[in-house]
Amino acid sequence: MKNKQIILLFLCLFIFLISGCWDSNELQKLCIVAGMAIDKGNDNTKNRFRITVQIANPPQVAGDSQGGKMQASRVTNFTETGSTISETLRKISNKAPGELLFPHLQVMVIGEDLAKEGIADIFDVIERDSQFRVLFPILISKGPHSAKDILEVTTTLEAIPSAKIVEALRTSERYWGAYKATRVDEVIKGLKEGSFPISGIQMKGDLKAGNSIKNVEKISPNTIIQLKGTAIFKDRKLKKWLDLNTARGVTWVMDEMKSTVINLDCGMKKDAIAANVNRSKTTTDVKIKNNKPVIYLTVHAEGEILENNCSLDLGKSINLDQLDEKLEEEIKIELLQAIKTAQKEKSDLFRFGEKINTTDKKLWKKIETAWENDIFPKTEIHVNVQAIIRRTGMITKSYR
Amino acid sequence: MEKAKISAIQLFALMFIFDLGTALIVSYGVTAGKDDWLSILLGMSGGIILFFIYYPVYRKYPDLPLTSYIGEIFGKYIGWIFGFLYCISFLYIAARNVRDFGDLLSSSTLTETPLLVIHTSFVLVICYVLYQGIEVLGRTAEIFLFVLILLGIIGNFFVLVSGDITFQQIRPPLEHGWGPIITTAFPTITTFPFGEMFAFMMLMPYLNKTKLVKKTWLSALICSGLILSWTAFLNMTVLGLDVMERSTFPTLATIGKVSLFDFIERLDAIVVLTLLLTVFFKAAIFLYSAVIGIVDLFKLKNHQQIILPVGIILIFTSMTIASSFSEHLEEGFDASIKFVHIPFFIIIPFLMLVISFIRNYIKKRSNAK
Amino acid sequence: MNSAWDRLVKKSRRPYKTVQHVEETEIMSNNKGIHSSLDENIEQIKDSFGNSGDLIIRSFRMGKPFSHKVASIYINGLTDKEILGTFIIERLMKDVNLSENDDPFSPSQLTTYIKEHILSITNVRDVPDWNKLFLSLLSGETIVLVDGWNHGFACAAQGGDLRAISEPTTESSVRGPKDSFTESLISNTAMIRRRIKSPNLWLETMELGKITQTGVGIMYMKGIVNDKLLTEVKERLSKIKVDEVQGSNTIEEWISDNIWTPWPTIFTTERPDVVAGNLLEGRVVIFVNETPTPLILPATWNQFFQTAEDYYLRWSMSSFLRLLRIFSFLITLLGPSLFIAFLSFHPELIPTPFLINLASQRQSVPFPIVIEALLMEFTFEVLREAGIRMPRPVGQAVSIVGALVLGEAAVSAGIVSSAMVIVVAATAIASFTIPHYAMTDAVRLLRFCMMILSSLLGLYGIGLGLIILVAHTCSIRSFGIPYLAPFSPFILADQKDSILRLPLPFLSERPRLINQLKTKRIEDSQTSSPENDNMKNQDSKKDSYEK
Structure with a gap:
């Protein structure tokens, strides 16, 4: 009885041993892909895409003393063209020293040209291949430079340029509120449903100077990359760029505002007071009037005074109440701007459609097809903002 | 029949894990749209109804496995054939489970390892545990029940904390009315996973306290039903209907969305481990039911001598059952439900109930005379 | 309940193989009676022992009018010579004045007289045949033979050099008692007697080993222990038919249920308080002479993660420590x-x-990760073994070489990665938190199996390995x-004292499976917080004084 058991076990072990290890990889031989840029290729069939992958060079990134005798770049980019994403990525293997490892992809930048033609063909492979995760953000390169160029700018303070872009995006999302990180899963959802926003990224300065380690040796680099604009997509194509306060308005409407700074006027002095909005909640209500949806947006915002460059005594609550109203006004303008642009572009960025569906699913079934192009632009949208400034910092009155 | 006994807690653990096996991971019930969690609850109540079909038959033969008393109900020869068909269907479902698992593993983590290796290693481990007998299987289930609960708590906690949940995704409730919910619940969800518990009719004689069957069965059914429903609910709120419909393993996609502090992410291992454990017990119970059925029908000495041959049959069945994963899934939601689950877990048990009642009635009449 | 136990025992019983043992040696088979002639007896003993140098035969004459020839025989080093001199030889030679009684003593009368009046030693037994004589002689007793009488006396004057009771080396504790078992069976059992002053503490002794005749004591609490367990233990012990029993491990390997397992299925300890605690839980303890680690059985996996210290610390701390140990076991x-x-x-x-x-x-690491890991683990095991085997002053050198040369140099030479060194070191340190050496050893081996499985199939392999291990x-x-x-x-009910340790007043029952007779160990009237009321009263009194 005991022997049989042992034979069984040995059989088990034997099977394991002949099985070998197919999936085993050596870590140092993998190419960790940190960033990816997809541009339009030079023709529409054979070379539809031009893909650049950014591969991290671990010893340089980790600052390990052993490998660092030769000052090498921290990342290496490889570019290849092809008609499908996966084919192109496989072609890159001809250039890269090892198997590409995609799960650690930080960011994907899509060229403006491609975005204008449509981004529908990019995301199937990302959803299908288990190697990709769907949590990295997507950005659109704005302006004359291609997505490839964006990934070629060396950066300081963060070793991998892709990581730097992601960090900037996160910080901006958190403290400025205008440009939000749109994750792949959100983009895919948007592609399925209609309109959606994606933040843009821009290169400033000389391309050649940027693509060199010398760029980071300077205190003030020649070439930098920065977030700029929010791209509105409709029908899987880039329709329009929004900028600054309009872009922030989109964030307000979509209830994604975490914190931002808004300048307020003080009497005659324009933009004299800076208020920090650190808590905000936007609720969307849909009411059906005469078989037409009417949308009510209510913003509850809380904030504090960061800076006061006029003689207003903030110790008095009457003054604060006035500021509250001004803040409300500012926020409302931003929201209305965003909504107006969206309506003009006939794109329901804000997914009001879903809200209508939950309120009245029968009505929604009727208007669903005509919603974006015909009904949404004409829909009444009311904005109501309630802002309260809770604190004034460590002092009340300014020294002025 | 082995001379072994398992306790009510062990039976509960086996049943609970059995119900979660594959159902926790694979996509099913998505035909009910945003309300699949509701249709799982309905399916669970269907499972309860099924139990009350099985239970009276079991009460008549509390010390015998299914294959022994099926002959008494249907007559010797027809009963034997039915018993044999049951063994084959158990084996078939075991093979399906192994395939489910193998395909998940090779499409998610072990992409280059051949399916045969995954199946072989998996089935051999099942064989090893079954070789030790039902007692060891029960006790192992008891230990892994805690492990599973722990994994479940960790997984749920992270999903809840990650902030990926949008309740908007499940609204509006009853978008298309009760129709799709009910057609999904009956018969699909009622039979898979809840109707499959019929396999326990083979294991019931091992329970040390016959009285506890009802309590154990129902509590395992309800606990697992609630957990499945909750998981479906969570998946829907995180993924949305669209992704749910398209993804083959929604729970894996859900846990893939967790990202906390840039450090706690990529928790796929939790889901894969959960699947490994639950499918392990599910396939083991089916295999064991098939094996002791064969032992009983062919009057063999013990189950240990045929466990390895049957295991090897299982490996090859699981390999040849379908040429692609799509075919496998199609078969699972169509042919397998129609030709295996419904006849074997609903129609025949119901017939057994009716016939045994009629026999009882005739007996009483003749006794009265 | 009893039938269930029967089933359990039957299932685990395995047929014991008997080994061929050598022919019984001549001394042992010489079962002839003792001669009445002293000279012949002495010759016989000398012959049997091959004139061993440590066999001391002191013959002399006793009594004044009748000079009876008497010999005291003992083995040098096993007896306390002081006692022997004062209470046996001196008494026999000097103080006897047989002339007071005019009747001439026949040898048999004389022996009764000697036994009853002269030998002022604590324990004197008759030895009627050679077998008994040799056994008592070899266990350190002094044999007194009288000419003309075909019996002998065995006088308990054992002594010689024994190790004194010292602090436990592997299971030290901060607050608990600091004594540990020694090699002597009797002093070990005495340590238990001191702790449990109950007549229900029973000790059964026997000799095992055809040649070594090692003393073995089975100790248990009558009334608490499960009788079926006891008979099972005795039955298994009686089936040990080997020449030598060297320490408790021989017995452990002979009587344990399943030897094809990495886990230790019998618990050993060197602490008397642990033994006492286990006895009171209804376990059986087997003491083996010349071994400072008695066996405690039956053992459960859980037991190997508990220490005596758990019961001397606050319950919260010991629960935490137990969790910590399980966690480091997993690491x-x-x-x-x-x-x-x-x-x-x-x-x-x-x-x-x-x-x-x-x-x-x-x-820059030239090896695959698996090879690197196996290499490092192997090196660690080598260092560990070397550290134990080396003489103590050199042992330090080994650890310096190991830590500095192998660790530091290998990393800086790029042969191994520093992450691997960290993993191996963390594993090693975690392994030291497992309180019992037998369990540590089991895990050491299992770790290698797990490494091989994971190198073949990754996490899936580990999962399969864990299922097999748990099953x-x-x-x-x-x-x-x-x-x-x-x-x-x-x-x-047993969860109260397994992974967690609840406060002692909650532990009102003994472990269920081990003990089935008397499960309650706290009287019902006892509340969970004893004397709480009294304390409150004191407080209120104090208050009234202050007023």
Whole structure:
């Protein structure tokens, strides 16, 4: 009885041993892909895409003393063209020293040209291949430079340029509120449903100077990359760029505002007071009037005074109440701007459609097809903002 | 029949894990749209109804496995054939489970390892545990029940904390009315996973306290039903209907969305481990039911001598059952439900109930005379 | 309940193989009676012992009018010469004045007289035949033979040099008692007697080993111990038919239920308080002479993660420590294999900055991760073994060489990555928190199996390995008790003192499976917080004084 058991076990072990290890990889031989840029290729069939992958060079990134005798770049980019994403990525293997490892992809930048033609063909492979995760953000390169160029700018303070872009995006999302990180899963959802926003990224300065380690040796680099604009997509194509306060308005409407700074006027002095909005909640209500949806947006915002460059005594609550109203006004303008642009572009960025569906699913079934192009632009949208400034910092009155 | 006994807690653990096996991971019930969690609850109540079909038959033969008393109900020869068909269907479902698992593993983590290796290693481990007998299987289930609960708590906690949940995704409730919910619940969800518990009719004689069957069965059914429903609910709120419909393993996609502090992410291992454990017990119970059925029908000495041959049959069945994963899934939601689950877990048990009642009635009449 | 126990025991019983043992030696088979002639007896003894140098035969004459020839025989080094001199030889030679009584003594009368009046020693027995005589002689007793009488006396004057009671070396404790067992069976059992002053503490002794005749004592609490367990233990002990019993491990390997397992199925300890605690829980303890580690059985897996210290610390702390030990057990078992699995199979599961860090460390490592891990673990095991075997002053040198040369130099030469060194070191340190050496050893071996499995199939391999391990652990029993009790089969009442230790007033019952006669160990009237009311009264009195 005991022997049989042992034979069984040995059989088990034997099977394991002949099985070998197919999936085993050596870590140092993998190419960790940190960033990816997809541009339009030079023709529409054979070379539809031009893909650049950014591969991290671990010893340089980790600052390990052993490998660092030769000052090498921290990342290496490889570019290849092809008609499908996966084919192109496989072609890159001809250039890269090892198997590409995609799960650690930080960011994907899509060229403006491609975005204008449509981004529908990019995301199937990302959803299908288990190697990709769907949590990295997507950005659109704005302006004359291609997505490839964006990934070629060396950066300081963060070793991998892709990581730097992601960090900037996160910080901006958190403290400025205008440009939000749109994750792949959100983009895919948007592609399925209609309109959606994606933040843009821009290169400033000389391309050649940027693509060199010398760029980071300077205190003030020649070439930098920065977030700029929010791209509105409709029908899987880039329709329009929004900028600054309009872009922030989109964030307000979509209830994604975490914190931002808004300048307020003080009497005659324009933009004299800076208020920090650190808590905000936007609720969307849909009411059906005469078989037409009417949308009510209510913003509850809380904030504090960061800076006061006029003689207003903030110790008095009457003054604060006035500021509250001004803040409300500012926020409302931003929201209305965003909504107006969206309506003009006939794109329901804000997914009001879903809200209508939950309120009245029968009505929604009727208007669903005509919603974006015909009904949404004409829909009444009311904005109501309630802002309260809770604190004034460590002092009340300014020294002025 | 082995001379072994398992306790009510062990039976509960086996049943609970059995119900979660594959159902926790694979996509099913998505035909009910945003309300699949509701249709799982309905399916669970269907499972309860099924139990009350099985239970009276079991009460008549509390010390015998299914294959022994099926002959008494249907007559010797027809009963034997039915018993044999049951063994084959158990084996078939075991093979399906192994395939489910193998395909998940090779499409998610072990992409280059051949399916045969995954199946072989998996089935051999099942064989090893079954070789030790039902007692060891029960006790192992008891230990892994805690492990599973722990994994479940960790997984749920992270999903809840990650902030990926949008309740908007499940609204509006009853978008298309009760129709799709009910057609999904009956018969699909009622039979898979809840109707499959019929396999326990083979294991019931091992329970040390016959009285506890009802309590154990129902509590395992309800606990697992609630957990499945909750998981479906969570998946829907995180993924949305669209992704749910398209993804083959929604729970894996859900846990893939967790990202906390840039450090706690990529928790796929939790889901894969959960699947490994639950499918392990599910396939083991089916295999064991098939094996002791064969032992009983062919009057063999013990189950240990045929466990390895049957295991090897299982490996090859699981390999040849379908040429692609799509075919496998199609078969699972169509042919397998129609030709295996419904006849074997609903129609025949119901017939057994009716016939045994009629026999009882005739007996009483003749006794009265 | 009893039938269930029967079933348990029957299932675990395995047929014992008997080994061929050498022919019984001549001394032992010489079962002839003792001669009445002293000279012949002395010759016989000398012959049997091959004139051994440590066999001392002191012959003399006693009594004044009748000079009886008497000899005292003992083995040098096993007796206390002081006692021998004062209470046997001196008494026999000097103080006897047989002339007071005019009747001439016949040898048999004389012996009765000697026994009853002269030998002022604590324990004197008759030895009627050679077998008994040799056995008592070899166990350190002094034999007194009188000419003309075919019996002998065995006088208990054992002594000689024994190790004194010292502090426990492997199971030290901060607050608990500091004594540990020694090699002497009698002084060991005495330590238990001192702790449990109950006549129900029973000790049965026997000799095992055809040649070694090693003394073995079975100790248990009558009335608490399960009688079936006791008979089972005795039956298994009686089946040991070997020439030599060298220490308790011989017995352990002969009587344990399943030897094809990595787990220890019998518990050993060197602490008397642990033994006392286990006896009171209803376990049986086997003492073996010349071994400072008695066996405690039946053992459960859980027991190997508990220490005596757990009961001397506050319950919260000991619960925490127990959790910590289980956790470090898992680290020891799975640490390196998880590292291999993540690095070579699932790099997608490692956070990005960490992955880049690891990749850069491994840039110059020439080996695959598996080989690197096995190499490091192997080196560690070698160092560990070397550290134990080396003479103590050299042992330090080994650890310096190991730590500095192998660790530091290998990393800076780029032969191994520093992450691997960290993993191996963490594993090693975690393994030292497991309180019992037998369990540590088991995990050391299992760790290598896990590493191989994970190198073949990654996390999936580890999962399969764990299933096999748990199933195997569930399948073994220790004297009929499931090894994983109280986790599987799950016993709710026993959870109070398993992974957690609740405050002692809550532990009102003995472990369920081990003990089935008397489960209650706290009287019902006892509340969970004794004397609470009195204390309150004191407080209120104090208050009234202050007023």
